[in-house]
Amino acid sequence: QKEVEQNSGPLSVPEGAIASLNCTYSDRGSQSFFWYRQYSGKSPELIMFIYSNGDKEDGRFTAQLNKASQYVSLLIRDSQPSDSATYLCAVNFNSGNTPLVFGKGTRLSVIA
Amino acid sequence: DAMVIQNPRYQVTQFGKPVTLSCSQTLNHNVMYWYQQKSSQAPKLLFHYYDKDFNNEADTPDNFQSRRPNTSFCFLDIRSPGLGDAAMYLCATSRDSPQETQYFGPGTRLLVL
Secondary structure, eight states: OOOEEOOOOOEEEETTSOEEEEEEESOTTOOEEEEEEEOTTSOOEEEEEEOSSEEEEETTEEEEEETTTTEEEEEESSOOGGGOEEEEEEEEOOSTTOOOEEOOOEEEEEEO | OOOEEEEOSEEEEOTTOOEEEEEEESSOOSEEEEEEEOTTSOOEEEEEEETTEEEEOTTOOTTEEEEOSSSSEEEEEESSOOGGGOEEEEEEEESSOTTSOOEEOOOEEEEEO
């Protein structure tokens, strides 16, 4: 069973703080990992993806991958109220042609 | 701009009255997906087309059908909508294979009266 786990939140952080969102997955053979942001009533939009162990930075966003521990995280620096959204983690379990498996998402609230 | 387009953005139907939602893409992507998303829940994959191959999720009700007449278009047919089918329906695409990044359309919100 391929599973992606996320804390549903809400995670509340003050404006300007670092928000840390975590995701764990069930299969050590998983190859690629994606973070999507979804505003209320809108569709998911890709923030970034990561394939290799370590950190990948894109502006205020940093994805961190640890394949040995089977977790991937997303850090948002200098959080803004406009970052308030649900963040979905998706995993490619590298199992045939199986599509990405999405977690249930973590709701982030940035308080001004 | 290349994109994923869904029409209509809002659809109201009556209990039991068939409804069709449409998705088109100008990305020339090989894979197209349909998801159902209810309030405060994760998107639930209904089915996907990998090129012309149709892949149905095991728990997708028979009430939901799909057609992909060509690369650019994909349709979701709900044969007899129930109140429980009211949701946001999301179409997404991937360039070459289902293991790649998915790009979502804006969604169609379905209301069943």
